[in-house]
Amino acid sequence: xxxxxxxxxxxxxxxxxxxxxxxxxxxxxxxxxxxxxxxxxxxxxxxxxxxxxxxxxxxxxxxxxxxxxxxxxxxxxxxxxxxxxxxxxxxxxxxxxxxxxxxxxxxxxxxxxxxxxxxxxxxxxxxxxxxxxxxxxxxxxxxxxxxxxxxxxxxxxxxxxxxxxx
Numbered sequence: 001x002x003x004x005x006x007x008x009x010x011x012x013x014x015x016x017x018x019x020x021x022x023x024x025x026x027x028x029x030x031x032x033x034x035x036x037x038x039x040x041x042x043x044x045x046x047x048x049x050x051x052x053x054x055x056x057x058x059x060x061x062x063x064x065x066x067x068x069x070x071x072x073x074x075x076x077x078x079x080x081x082x083x084x085x086x087x088x089x090x091x092x093x094x095x096x097x098x099x100x101x102x103x104x105x106x107x108x109x110x111x112x113x114x115x116x117x118x119x120x121x122x123x124x125x126x127x128x129x130x131x132x133x134x135x136x137x138x139x140x141x142x143x144x145x146x147x148x149x150x151x152x153x154x155x156x157x158x159x160x161x162x163x164x165x166x
Contacts (some may be wrong), residue, residue, distance in 0.1 A: 002011065020151045037147055039104045044142055044149035047074070051127065051151070051158045054098055058129035065098075066090055066125025070110045073102035077125055090123050110141040127153060 015098065051067065054076055058065040064079040068090075076093040092100075111126040129135045140151040141164065152160040 002059075012055065025115075027164055029100035030033060035143060036105060038142050038148055040147050043104050043107065044151060047140070047142070048158050048161050050074075050076075050098060050154070054127075055100065055129050055133060055135060056156045057095070058131055059133040062131040064131065065093060065129045067126050067127040068123070069111075071106060071108065073100060074109075077123075090125060105144055108143040110143065112139050133157075 053159075054067060065133045066077045066079070068075055068077055074100040076095070077090040078093045079088060080091050081088050082091065109126075126140070127135055127138065135153060135155065135157065137154045140153065142149045142151075148164040150162055150164045151158050152158075152162075
């Protein structure tokens, strides 16, 4: 067998393929996870969808549903009588549709209702939906390093997500 007719790839061809694959991988990772504005928009849209679902569930299931948030994420709660303690209080909502959600990045959440700002150190939800479908209107602002997205909430639900300036 003659060595000059052997088939295969040269080292240069393999190197070119490795460089192309590594460039494609680097660009896809940067595109999928590197853009904070895009992730902030996705978080705001996810929250918008979940808040609308909470409104619908409160009406359809005839229960009071609240929304609580912190720096790590948010969850939904319901107002329920707890027989063990003999008091009514906010307890985590047991639902397959409205599960606790982590933020995709560190976020500061500011909420202002028509009546007053909500306190971060209490277990009182920032938003509450009543069985008749109403919610106290207000504004939620998601902030990440100066990039902000505001969700406007009126008496019937969330109606707008928009970028805001500091």
